[in-house]
Amino acid sequence: MKLRLASPHLAERLHRPLRFGRRWRGHELALRLVQLAVLVVVGAIGAKLMADGVALLIGTIARMVG
Template identity: 60%
Template sequence: MKLRLAPSNLATRLHRPLRFGSRWRGHELPLRLCQLILLALLAVTVARLVGQGIARILAG
C-alpha cells in the first residue's frame, strides 16, 4: 500500500479558521472583539460566583 501526501490545496482548505457567513463578511473583526468582551465578562462573573461560594463555605 503506497503512502500518498494530501494535495496542498486540500491542506489549506481544511486548516482555515472558521468564518462567519457571507452576510457578516467584512465585519469579522468587530464581531470577534464583541465575542472577546463577552467572554471576559463571563469569566469575571463566574470568578465572582466561585469566590462568593468559597467565602460562604469558609464562613459557615
C-alpha cells in the same frame, strides 16, 4: 489497526480558523471584539460566583469548627 492520514483537502478544511458567513464578512473584526467582550464579562461573573462560593464554604466550615 492501520493509521491513515487525512487527505490534504480535508486536513486543510478542518484546520482553517472558523470564519463568519459571507453576510458578515466585512464586520468580522467587530464581531470578534464583541465576542471577546462577552467572554470577559462571562469570565468576570464566573470568577465572582466562584469567589462567593469559596467564601461561603470557608464561613460554613469556620462555623462548624468554632
